[in-house]
Amino acid sequence: MRLATPRGWYRKAHPSLAARLLLGPLAAIWAGETRRRIAGTTPVAPPIPVICVGNLTLGGTGKTPVVREIVQRLRAAGVEAHALSRGYGGRLSGPVRVDPTIHGGAEVGDEPLMIAASLPMWIARDRPAGVVAAAQSGAAVVVMDDGHQNPSLTKALSIVVVDAETRSGEWPFGSGAVFPLGPMREPLAQGLARADAVVLLAPADLDALDPELVAALRGPVLLTARLIADAPPPAGPQIGFAGVGKPWKVERALLAAGCDLVGFEAFPDHHPYAEADLQRLAAQASAAAAGLVTTEKDWVRLPPQWRTRIVAWTVRAAFDDPAALDALLANALKT
Numbered sequence: 001m002r003l004a005t006p007r008g009w010y011r012k013a014h015p016s017l018a019a020r021l022l023l024g025p026l027a028a029i030w031a032g033e034t035r036r037r038i039a040g041t042t043p044v045a046p047p048i049p050v051i052c053v054g055n056l057t058l059g060g061t062g063k064t065p066v067v068r069e070i071v072q073r074l075r076a077a078g079v080e081a082h083a084l085s086r087g088y089g090g091r092l093s094g095p096v097r098v099d100p101t102i103h104g105g106a107e108v109g110d111e112p113l114m115i116a117a118s119l120p121m122w123i124a125r126d127r128p129a130g131v132v133a134a135a136q137s138g139a140a141v142v143v144m145d146d147g148h149q150n151p152s153l154t155k156a157l158s159i160v161v162v163d164a165e166t167r168s169g170e171w172p173f174g175s176g177a178v179f180p181l182g183p184m185r186e187p188l189a190q191g192l193a194r195a196d197a198v199v200l201l202a203p204a205d206l207d208a209l210d211p212e213l214v215a216a217l218r219g220p221v222l223l224t225a226r227l228i229a230d231a232p233p234p235a236g237p238q239i240g241f242a243g244v245g246k247p248w249k250v251e252r253a254l255l256a257a258g259c260d261l262v263g264f265e266a267f268p269d270h271h272p273y274a275e276a277d278l279q280r281l282a283a284q285a286s287a288a289a290a291g292l293v294t295t296e297k298d299w300v301r302l303p304p305q306w307r308t309r310i311v312a313w314t315v316r317a318a319f320d321d322p323a324a325l326d327a328l329l330a331n332a333l334k335t
Contacts, residue, residue, distance in 0.1 A: 054148025060245025087123030157332035233259035243271030
């Protein structure tokens with residue numbers, strides 16, 4: 001059973017004494033094991049360059065749209081770039097090239113399905129084996145979705161995506177506590193020390209970046225991007241739902257984009273939608289004379305018979321300075 005992301009994780013306030021006593025030892029074990037695993041692993045030299053796009057937190061940063069944008073830009077520049085993921089939530093271990101016409105989310109995971117709709121996409125629990133498979137099929141570079149804490153192979157470029165939302169008291173790193181006491185996969189300083197660049201990903205309606213957050217990310221190259229919708233939300237009243245890392249961000253983004261949102265339901269990240277879930281949502285929409293809208297990541301997890309009844313509101317990562325991103329990528333591929 002998947003659990004919803006605790007929204008309180010993304011506040012600066014320190015966890016309660018009870019939480020620290022109960023979860024603090026587990027967080028220390030998690031952080032220590034991550035540190036030892038990274039320090040104690042000798043990475044494999046891949047046959048082609050690997051660009052890693054990762055997280056410092058457990059999710060909800062917009063990492064996959066950044067991966068897709070990087071692969072698209074490389075391919076537009078004439079570089080045969082493929083994407084690679086562990087395939088979280090899927091039962092296949094790989095290496096396998098994802099084919100949306102034969103694979104579903106239960107087999108390969110939802111994020112790989114999103115990317116595979118338009119780009120070459122591989123899944124592999126064994127990341128080095130996945131890179132080899134991609135190279136053998138003609139890839140000149142692999143862009144790895146997630147893996148900043150995976151030391152199994154040498155990376156030509158390590159990019160970390162950070163959520164730029166700081167309104168309403170939110171802070172992307174919360175109190176800075178490591179899971180399960182907080183949202184961090186590892187301590188902030190430790191993760192930033194291995195990053196070559198940070199992408200600060202902002203909502204479309206955020207006027208200005210928080211200077212305190214920018215200052216906290218000094219060290220790696222800092223790029224900024226925004227999550228831009230491909231189209232306006234569907235017209236008329238809508239019931240929204242999302243099973244992503246931070247579902248409240250989807251609700252806020254829909255409202256900011258002018259959606260007439262009359263209801264919204266949050267599910268745990270990667271939630272496998274059952275028929276009962278969808279029938280309940282459809283009943284709510286019918287009672288409100290509303291449509292149903294969700295994210296692209298959720299839409300690819302829907303049973304095929306439901307996809308025609310629910311609108312996928314898609315977004316992409318638009319970089320403020322795309323030339324700076326192109327220069328960073330080109331420099332990495334020279335080494």
